[in-house]
Amino acid sequence: MNRILSASISVAVASMSFASAAASKVNVPLPPEVKSAGFLTVGINCTYPPAGYVGIDGKPAGYEYAMVKRIAEFALGTGDGLKTQCVNDSNRIPFLQSGKIDMILASLAYTPARAEQLDYSNPIWVSNLQLIVPKDSKVADYGDLTGKTVVTPTGSTYQTWLQKCYPQANLVTSQTAAEGSTMLTQGRADAFAYIDVYGFNFAQMQKNYKVVGTLAATAVQGVGVKKGNKPMLDWVNAVLEEMRAEDAFYKSFSQEVKDPTFAAKYRQLVPGPNLKLDYSKSGALDCLKAS
Numbered sequence: 001m002n003r004i005l006s007a008s009i010s011v012a013v014a015s016m017s018f019a020s021a022a023a024s025k026v027n028v029p030l031p032p033e034v035k036s037a038g039f040l041t042v043g044i045n046c047t048y049p050p051a052g053y054v055g056i057d058g059k060p061a062g063y064e065y066a067m068v069k070r071i072a073e074f075a076l077g078t079g080d081g082l083k084t085q086c087v088n089d090s091n092r093i094p095f096l097q098s099g100k101i102d103m104i105l106a107s108l109a110y111t112p113a114r115a116e117q118l119d120y121s122n123p124i125w126v127s128n129l130q131l132i133v134p135k136d137s138k139v140a141d142y143g144d145l146t147g148k149t150v151v152t153p154t155g156s157t158y159q160t161w162l163q164k165c166y167p168q169a170n171l172v173t174s175q176t177a178a179e180g181s182t183m184l185t186q187g188r189a190d191a192f193a194y195i196d197v198y199g200f201n202f203a204q205m206q207k208n209y210k211v212v213g214t215l216a217a218t219a220v221q222g223v224g225v226k227k228g229n230k231p232m233l234d235w236v237n238a239v240l241e242e243m244r245a246e247d248a249f250y251k252s253f254s255q256e257v258k259d260p261t262f263a264a265k266y267r268q269l270v271p272g273p274n275l276k277l278d279y280s281k282s283g284a285l286d287c288l289k290a291s
Helices: 032-037 063-076 092-098 157-165 177-185 196-205 230-245 248-256 260-266
Strands: 040-044 052-054 082-086 103-109 118-134 149-153 170-174 191-195 209-226
Touching: 032 040, 032 230, 040 063, 040 092, 063 082, 063 103, 063 230, 063 248, 092 103, 092 118, 092 209, 103 118, 118 177, 118 196, 118 230, 118 248, 149 157, 149 177, 157 170, 157 191, 157 209, 170 177, 177 191, 191 196, 196 209, 209 230, 230 248, 248 260
Parallel strands: 040 082, 040 103, 149 170, 149 191
Antiparallel strands: 103 209, 118 191, 118 209
16 A cells, blocks of 8 residues: 655646536435535645645645535535635544534544544545655654654644654654644754655755655545434445546546656555545554564
């Protein structure tokens, strides 16, 4: 599963060219709470380019946001029925449980513990962990973190993974990816541990930094809905199946992430007409095997 490679990330907001909203229908009823409200509220990333961020126009952007817009078209026939709520790794599940949002589409890696708190949709993409470090850093892999300060977002699977697999590191946490990268650039951390595609994007923008480390903590991602809300889960899964058939996930990635080599590698990391992902392949909390 560890196939994520370096890529050039476009900072422009790419327009999506999916099927028309008029054709966006599934044979599963729209959940009553969405139908009565007249809008769909989704928790999204706002500080994690290229998946989810705020564009230069002040509006949400990124490949996850493109997926969210497509889901909203299935809900109400237009993206105008979409409301978004910025979330982070520590508040997204409480927001879902309290009813503040209808679903989460914000790099939600599968873990058995989370599956007790919410219901996961069919899988939507795969992520891996790497490290961002200064270009002159001696840190080349996780074993080099002994006695070093490494930052990662609070509530992320990476926090748990580092505590479990590399307890000799001095682990600190941040509320958001943006805060973690700021701690790194301010010299308050020796490394920032986060999703590899974020790391490469950061290193492209910040030439004094590099991405290092074995691809690790491979995680299958999904959409999260409130535990026990079967009408919402059934509807979301029906929509995601339609999106898989129209190759919407790969279109989202490839239109946001411009490097053709990287886009080709991503072909195996998102669902498509001839590809389904499987949560049983997720190893978000699995330590690396000793070589």
